Amino acid sequence: MNRTRVIVMSAGVLALFVACTGVLAEPDVWKVPLDEKAKLFEENIRANHWIDGLYPSMVELPFDPTTQGNANIAHSVCWTANYLAGESYRYQFVKKTGSKKEAEAVRKHAEAIFDAVHRCQKVTGVRGLQARGYVFGHGDSYEEREGARSSNAWRQGAGEYGDLRWRGDPSHHNYSDSIHGLGVFYDLAAEGEYKDKCREAINDLVSYWADNDLIIQKYDRSQPGVPILGFTDGKTPNLRIIMAAAGLKVASHATGDAKFDRAYERLVEQYGFKKLEKFPERMRRRFGHDDAEHVFCHLSTLFRIEKDPELLRFYKLVADALWENHKDDAQSLFTYIYFGLFPDAPGKDEALKEALWTLQTWPTKRVYRPRMNSIRKDIKIVDQRAEEPLPMYESPWDNEYQWKGNLYTLDGWLSRITVSLAVPANDRMVMYATDTNGDIYKTVDGGKNWREISQNLPANAVKLAASRRTRMLFVAANDGFYRTTTAGRDWERMPIPAAGGVPKDIVVDITNPNVLYAVTDTTVYRSKDFGERWLGETWEDIAAGLPPSNARKFLVATGNPTMVYAVLDGIVFSKRADGTEWTQGATIGMGEYARTYPWLVADPNDPKTVYSGMRAGYEQLGGSLVSKTNDAGMTWTNDMASLYKRYEQGGMAGLLRALVRAEFNDLAVDPRDSKTLYAAADTGVLKSTDGGETWKQMNKGLDIPLAHTVFAPAAGTKVYAGTPAGLFESADGGETWTDANLCLQFDGNTKRELGNPDFLDAYYRGRYFGFITDEQAKAEPENW
Numbered sequence: 001m002n003r004t005r006v007i008v009m010s011a012g013v014l015a016l017f018v019a020c021t022g023v024l025a026e027p028d029v030w031k032v033p034l035d036e037k038a039k040l041f042e043e044n045i046r047a048n049h050w051i052d053g054l055y056p057s058m059v060e061l062p063f064d065p066t067t068q069g070n071a072n073i074a075h076s077v078c079w080t081a082n083y084l085a086g087e088s089y090r091y092q093f094v095k096k097t098g099s100k101k102e103a104e105a106v107r108k109h110a111e112a113i114f115d116a117v118h119r120c121q122k123v124t125g126v127r128g129l130q131a132r133g134y135v136f137g138h139g140d141s142y143e144e145r146e147g148a149r150s151s152n153a154w155r156q157g158a159g160e161y162g163d164l165r166w167r168g169d170p171s172h173h174n175y176s177d178s179i180h181g182l183g184v185f186y187d188l189a190a191e192g193e194y195k196d197k198c199r200e201a202i203n204d205l206v207s208y209w210a211d212n213d214l215i216i217q218k219y220d221r222s223q224p225g226v227p228i229l230g231f232t233d234g235k236t237p238n239l240r241i242i243m244a245a246a247g248l249k250v251a252s253h254a255t256g257d258a259k260f261d262r263a264y265e266r267l268v269e270q271y272g273f274k275k276l277e278k279f280p281e282r283m284r285r286r287f288g289h290d291d292a293e294h295v296f297c298h299l300s301t302l303f304r305i306e307k308d309p310e311l312l313r314f315y316k317l318v319a320d321a322l323w324e325n326h327k328d329d330a331q332s333l334f335t336y337i338y339f340g341l342f343p344d345a346p347g348k349d350e351a352l353k354e355a356l357w358t359l360q361t362w363p364t365k366r367v368y369r370p371r372m373n374s375i376r377k378d379i380k381i382v383d384q385r386a387e388e389p390l391p392m393y394e395s396p397w398d399n400e401y402q403w404k405g406n407l408y409t410l411d412g413w414l415s416r417i418t419v420s421l422a423v424p425a426n427d428r429m430v431m432y433a434t435d436t437n438g439d440i441y442k443t444v445d446g447g448k449n450w451r452e453i454s455q456n457l458p459a460n461a462v463k464l465a466a467s468r469r470t471r472m473l474f475v476a477a478n479d480g481f482y483r484t485t486t487a488g489r490d491w492e493r494m495p496i497p498a499a500g501g502v503p504k505d506i507v508v509d510i511t512n513p514n515v516l517y518a519v520t521d522t523t524v525y526r527s528k529d530f531g532e533r534w535l536g537e538t539w540e541d542i543a544a545g546l547p548p549s550n551a552r553k554f555l556v557a558t559g560n561p562t563m564v565y566a567v568l569d570g571i572v573f574s575k576r577a578d579g580t581e582w583t584q585g586a587t588i589g590m591g592e593y594a595r596t597y598p599w600l601v602a603d604p605n606d607p608k609t610v611y612s613g614m615r616a617g618y619e620q621l622g623g624s625l626v627s628k629t630n631d632a633g634m635t636w637t638n639d640m641a642s643l644y645k646r647y648e649q650g651g652m653a654g655l656l657r658a659l660v661r662a663e664f665n666d667l668a669v670d671p672r673d674s675k676t677l678y679a680a681a682d683t684g685v686l687k688s689t690d691g692g693e694t695w696k697q698m699n700k701g702l703d704i705p706l707a708h709t710v711f712a713p714a715a716g717t718k719v720y721a722g723t724p725a726g727l728f729e730s731a732d733g734g735e736t737w738t739d740a741n742l743c744l745q746f747d748g749n750t751k752r753e754l755g756n757p758d759f760l761d762a763y764y765r766g767r768y769f770g771f772i773t774d775e776q777a778k779a780e781p782e783n784w
Contacts, residue, residue, distance in 0.1 A: 030363045030393040031781035034772065038763055040364055041756035045083075049755035053116030054133055055080040057400035061367070061751045066137040067165050070750070072400070073133030074143075074150070074167060077120045077174050079401055079757060080133075081181025084113045085297065086761030088189040093768045110189045117178055118201045123166045125158025128208025129219060131166035132174055141165055146747070155219065168219045172228050173294065175216060176243040178205060180297045183250035187304065199254045206251035210263050214244065236280055237271040239291040242318060245273075246298035253305045274310040279321040287325040293403045296322060296337045303341050316342075330354040330389040332762035333403045340769040352771055354389075358407065359763060359772075360784050361391035366754040368745055370725040371396035371412040372704045375682075379410075386410055402758040416744040418722035421711040422466035422473065425513070428716040430470045433727065434461040435744050438478065442488060444470075447729060447740045450749045453488025465506040466715075467535075468513045474536065476503040481518050483536050494518070494536040496525055509558045510604070510714065517556040517577075524554050524564055526577065545582055546573060557602030557610065563632060565600065565610060572633035585633030588612050590640055594625065597664060604671040604714055608632040611677070611692065613664045623659035624681075626667075626692040637692075660695050662686060665707065670733075671714040678719055678734060680707035685721050687734045701737035702728055 032040070048063040049055050051071070057079045060070035087110040095103045120131040134157065135141060144151045150169065157164035179202065186198045209216045215225040228247075230240040245267045252260035268274065299319050306312055323338045327347060335355035339348050373379055373386065373394065380387040389407030396412020399405030416435040423431050429446045432453075438460020441450040454461060459477035466473055471487040474494075481494045481503055501520030509515035514535055516527040523543040527536050542564060543554065549568035557563045562577040572585040589596035594614035603609035612627045627638045638658055646658055662681035670676035677688040679695065684705035686695040699705045702723060709722035719730045726743030730736060742749055766772035 029365045030361050030391070032364050033778050033780060034359055034763060035777040037359075037362060037364060037756075038760060041760055045755050045757065048753060051076075051116070051133075051135060052119070053080070053112040053114075054119070055083050055113070055116070055755060055757055056133065057755055058368075058752050059755075060746070061753055063753075065135055067135050067139050067141050068137065069135070070142040070747070070752075071135060072142075073135060075174070075400060076133030077117060077130060077170070078177035079755075080113060080120075081117050081177045082297070082401065082761050083757035084110060084117060084181040085184040086757060086764050087113055088184045088187075089768045090760070090764040091189040093764055107189055107191065110185060111194050114182070114185050114190070114194065114198065114201075117181060118197060119161070119164075120166070120178075121201060121204055123157040123161040123164050124155075124168065124219060125161075126219060128204040128206075129168075129217070130170045130174055130178060130205060130208075131168060132170055134161075134164040134166040136163065137165060138163070139165075141167070143167070170216060170226070172216065172226055172230065172240060172243065173290075175205065175209065175228065175247065176294045176298070179247040179250050180294070180301065183254070183301045186250075186254050187301070202251050202254045203257065206247050206260065210248060210251070210260065235271060237273065237276065238280075239287070239295050241267060241271055243291075243294050243298060246295075246302055249305060250301060268311065273314040276314055276317060279317050287322055289326075289329075289331070289399075289406050290404045292322050292326060292334065293401075296334050299341065300337045327351060328389075330358045330407055331403055332356075332358045332766065333758070336762060336765040336769055336771055339771065340765065355762070355766070356772065356776060358389070358392055359759065359766070360781075361393050362756070362759050363393040366397060366756065368397065368413055368752045368754070370414045370704060370743070370745065371410075372414065372706065372724055373410040375704070375706055381410065384410070397754050400754060403762070413745045414724040415726040417708045417724070418720070418727045418742060418744075419709055420462070420464045421713060421720055421727075422464040423713040423715040424466040424470045424472075425468040425715045427470050428713075431713075432464050432466060432473050433742060434464055434475075437744075438462065439744075439748075440464070440473075440475070440488065441742060441749060443741075447727075447742070450742050452748050453484075456489070457482060457491045462503060463505045465508045465516070467508055469532075474506045474508065474516060476506040476518065478503070481506060481536075494527075494539075496539050500525060500541075504554070505556070507556045507558060509562060511558060511560055511562070517558075519554045519556060522552060524556060542577060545580065553598070553600060555600045555602060555610065557607035559604070559607035561607065563602075563607040565602075565633060567600065570596070572629075574632040583632070583634075585629070586636055586639065588627065588633075588636060589614050590616070590625075590643075593640070597624075599664075599666055601667045601669060603669045603674050605669075605674045606630075609674070611667055611669070612636070613667065614638075615663055616659065623661045624664045625658055626660070626664070626677075626679075626688075628692055660686065662695075666709045668710045668712040668719070670712050670719070672717075676733070678710045678712060678721075680710040680721060682706055685710060685734055685737070698730075698734035699737070700735065701730075703739075 048059055051065040054076050056071035056073045056076050058072040065071060091106045091110055094106050123131050123134055141154050144154055153169040154165060154167055157166055182198055182202050190198045209228045214228045216228060217225040228244045245264060248260045248264040252264060299315055302315050326334050332355040335351045385408040395407055396409055398412050416437055418433045418435055420434045431443050434440045439452055440454035440461050442453045443450045459479045461475045461477050463476040471485060473484050475482040481496050482491050483494055484491050496518050501522030503520055505519035507517040514529045514532055516536055518525040523541055525539040526542050528538050546566055551569055553567040555565040564575055564577050566573045567588055570587050570589055572588050573582045574585060575582045594616040597613040601611045610629050614625045616625055625638045627636045629636045662683045664679045664681050666680040668678045675689055675691045677692050679686040684699035684702055685707050687698045688695045703725035704723050707721045707723050711720040719734055721728045727740040728737040729740040746752055
């Protein structure tokens with residue numbers, strides 16, 4: 001596929017797609033010349049991804065490199081070693097094309113990165129045992145605070161490194177990446193004392209397992225070690241065996257120690273490298289991106305230092321097999337390594353175009369943002385992945401190092417959904433929200449900043465209700481009903497009978513803020529009006545007198561008068577909250593002909609007006625029906641009789657006019673205009689200005705056009721939508737949406753960023769081999 005053509009086409013398709021759905025925010029952040037991107041990424045690494053040379057890929061913003069921060073260093077030694085390799089190629093490129101001063105600056109930077117990789121050995125206090133990474137300081141690290149299984153792998157540094165806390169239990173991949181980075185640095189950038197330091201680091205690193213039956217021992221030797229070869233039948237070569245062979249060869253090359261030669265030759269002989277005519281088919285099928293990245297990188301070194309023509313023939317078989325699996329993946333690093341080794345291999349021109357395309361489409365901002373390409377209509381999906389590689393600016397970054405991921409992946413980290421929103425009546429700048437985890441967040445500046453306030457709540461929140469006092473919040477939780485009168489500092493359980501059913505909702509009466517309703521799956525309780533001091537202290541059951549049923553659903557519609565609705569096996573009953581007698585109304589829904597949605601929504605301006613919804617479908621004619629009552633449930637629109645009438649009068653076309661081609665997840669009535677409704681749907685947000693008769697899609701500004709919840713608080717002027725991309729707000733009745741700054745992907749409401757040494761590694765190899773010209777590096781986007 002011609003990627004040059006795809007960039008031009010994708011700009012047009014992208015513009016149309018954004019106009020229709022609003023999936024992609026900030027579409028131009030990738031449109032920067034390659035050499036400018038490289039400078040931006042180097043600056044960003046030093047600012048946000050630098051722990052005395054160590055590179056933590058995923059960091060929480062603002063960046064804190066101490067034990068009290070959250071910088072994921074579980075693979076830092078891997079990514080740092082790959083960064084070291086890229087800087088070593090950069091050094092060679094700048095030596096040829098730049099000034100002596102520029103080259104010296106690059107070499108010094110590479111030395112600082114090398115020091116960090118070497119420090120990962122020194123910090124453990126055990127020669128050759130490598131840490132996965134380290135942070136500054138003492139005390140609990142982010143994994144220890146989270147209670148992760150790896151908590152016991154953290155230790156305080158040894159000797160002069162006592163002020164570093166390091167993460168242990170390294171894997172064979174940690175050793176593989178490190179030997180690759182060190183080997184490239186040794187050959188291409190190490191000079192003077194750093195040549196000796198690198199030789200020492202390589203010797204210690206490889207000896208640690210070469211001298212121990214090819215086992216990587218853990219710090220705690222009572223724990224089982226990690227076999228460097230993995231599971232093997234002892235005769236069939238696989239990618240891990242090639243990683244180990246490469247490590248031994250690099251150690252032999254750097255140190256000259258014959259023990260590494262002997263170990264290398266044993267592997268060569270045992271696994272028949274010189275006899276093989278084709279890399280085993282069953283191993284070819286396992287070439288994922290992870291191990292492929294390791295072996296591609298090792299091959300670039302092996303072809304530089306191996307002199308045996310029979311072994312070079314074998315490594316060529318490996319390279320060809322890897323390339324056959326990944327030639328269509330637009331992986332820039334793989335492409336530059338392969339054609340750097342075999343410049344006359346077929347398909348070079350097209351592969352180089354695709355590799356350049358990937359770097360050109362690389363975003364300059366890599367703060368984790370939810371991606372949900374699986375719901376897009378302009379991407380052909382085959383076997384749950386994109387048929388063609390996606391531009392980097394549309395790709396999810398689920399892997400911290402791009403060349404270990406792939407550009408066919410559709411979806412990335414998604415936000416937890418905001419399921420309830422409450423705004424106190426006397427200050428619309430204060431808001432409370434709860435998510436699908438049951439955590440509660442508060443903002444006092446209209447949504448610019450949110451902080452969690454449920455740390456002391458001993459339950460998971462389900463629904464929220466705000467009082468007129470900003471410090472008071474009421475919560476229906478998974479195990480009962482709670483309140484806070486201190487804005488979340490303290491919580492107390494309200495004395496509702498434990499046998500009263502599963503909590504479903506909590507409602508403050510809009511006409512009397514000293515009356516509170518607690519709704520469960522079996523009944524409704526009301527807190528008697530003894531004044532604010534006693535709010536939530538005493539309760540009465542107001543759902544008595546209903547007939548028995550298999551399933552119950554309740555709704556409290558506050559107003560004048562406040563109404564209570566009960567749906568029993570599809571039949572609607574209603575009563576005044578201050579009354580005793582229930583009135584039986586009509587059957588809601590269409591029985592077996594449609595699925596009734598679980599929500600029931602009242603008009604905040606008229607307690608006797610209620611909306612329900614149904615999902616109907618016949619063959620390809622699926623969609624939603626909104627049903628409305630203006631008489632407290634006695635009659636409903638879009639019931640079976642009215643739909644028959646529509647069909648008689650207008651045929652199938654008339655029937656379809658009542659059908660909305662979307663699945664409604666939630667509904668809200670605008671408190672300022674009862675005819676205006678908002679629906680959260682599988683196609684985004686829809687709006688009706690005629691009481692639900694007709695609907696219009698309103699997705700402009702939504703990062704992901706899929707809404708699970710929608711809110712129109714009475715105390716405020718905005719509308720809110722809960723989506724997999726976070727909470728969004730609209731100040732113009734849904735015409736446009738903006739980020740409400742509550743995107744819950746990780747712990748709390750935090751933002752995390754990826755650095756870009758993966759780009760730098762590929763980019764500088766491309767420059768070194770001449771695959772990226774000066775013109776291409778400096779070209780403005782319109783000339784790509």
